[in-house]
Amino acid sequence: xxxxxxxxxxxxxxxxxxxxxxxxxxxxxxxxxxxxxxxxxxxxxxxxxxxxxxxxxxxxxxxxxxxxxxxxxxxxxxxxxxxxxxxxxxxxxxxxxxxxxxxxxxxxxxxxxxxxxxxxxxxxxxxxxxxxxxxxxxxxxxxxxxxxxxxxxxxxxxxxxxxxxxxxxxxxxxxxxx
Numbered sequence: 001x002x003x004x005x006x007x008x009x010x011x012x013x014x015x016x017x018x019x020x021x022x023x024x025x026x027x028x029x030x031x032x033x034x035x036x037x038x039x040x041x042x043x044x045x046x047x048x049x050x051x052x053x054x055x056x057x058x059x060x061x062x063x064x065x066x067x068x069x070x071x072x073x074x075x076x077x078x079x080x081x082x083x084x085x086x087x088x089x090x091x092x093x094x095x096x097x098x099x100x101x102x103x104x105x106x107x108x109x110x111x112x113x114x115x116x117x118x119x120x121x122x123x124x125x126x127x128x129x130x131x132x133x134x135x136x137x138x139x140x141x142x143x144x145x146x147x148x149x150x151x152x153x154x155x156x157x158x159x160x161x162x163x164x165x166x167x168x169x170x171x172x173x174x175x176x177x178x
Contacts, residue, residue, distance in 0.1 A: 008066055010062075010065050010066045010069075012024040012065050012071075012073075013123055013127070015073065015119045015120070015123055017115050017116065017118075017119050018115070019077060019078055019112070019115060020075055020076065020077060020078065020083075020112060020115055020116050020119070021075070021076045021077075021078060022073035022074070022075055022076075022086070022087070022116055022119055022120060022123075023073060023074050023075075023076060024065070024073075024074065025058060025061050025062055025065075025071070025072065025073075025074050025085075026074065027058070029058065029074050029082055029085075030054070030055065030058055032082050032104060033054050033057070033058060033085075034054050035104070035105075037053075037054045061085075061089075064089060064090075064091075068090060069127065069128060070087065070088040070097075070123075070124055070127070070128055071087055071088065071089060072085040072086065072087040072088075072089060072100065073085065073086055073087045073116070073120055075103075075112070075116045077112075082104075083103055083104055083107040083112060084101065084102050084103035084104050084107060084112070084113070084116075085101070085102060086099075086100070086101040086102075086113065086116040086117050086120050087099070087100065087120040087124075088100075088120060088121070088124045088128075088133065095134065095159070095168070096131075096133070096134055097124070097131075097133050097134070098133065098134050098135055098136055099117060099120065099121050099124075099133050099134070099135050099151075099171060100135065100136075101113050101116070101117050101144070101147065108143065113147050114147055114150045114151060117147065117151055118151065121133065121151070121171065122174075125174045130173065130174045132170060132171050132172060132173045133171045134156070134168050134169060134170055134171065135148050135153060135168075135169045135171065136159075136161050136166050136167075136168060136169075137166060137167050137169055138164065138166050138167075139165070139166070139167055145167075145169075148169045148171075151171060152171065152172045153169040153170060153171045153172070154169065154170055155167050155168075155169055155170075156168045156169060156170040
């Protein structure tokens with residue numbers, strides 16, 4: 001007996017800000033993701049793993065978009081340089097959807113993270129739900145805490161996350177966004 005073919009498709013929005021383009025993840029992003037994973041900058045997001053773990057992370061993000069309708073955007077400058085990944089994620093075992101971010105080396109200090117995170121959060125609220133979101137932040141990461149503050153988030157509680165004590169930051173409701 002022949003079974004029908006199944007097709008899985010997903011539409012990932014492309015978001016434009018003044019300086020950035022938030023787009024779908026691509027296989028071409030993999031080499032930059034590997035370089036980030038091998039840098040000390042990746043320590044706060046589970047980096048330092050093997051090549052296959054990074055590959056599975058790329059595929060998991062694509063799957064996240066298919067299953068949940070949101071995920072991490074690949075972030076490019078208007079000139080087309082891939083500078084990081086920012087967006088909403090909600091993996092099994094997490095308390096609730098998280099706004100997460102990481103920029104690649106050399107791209108901090110320009111306001112890119114806040115600009116992209118505002119766009120990603122706004123898209124999530126417009127398309128998925130208006131419920132406030134969280135960010136998991138390691139207290140040893142003051143740069144990420146500064147981004148959260150600029151986004152209007154505030155520390156809500158401590159939690160154990162991947163065997164590490166972290167701070168859960170609560171973002172404002174859509175009408176109160178920073």
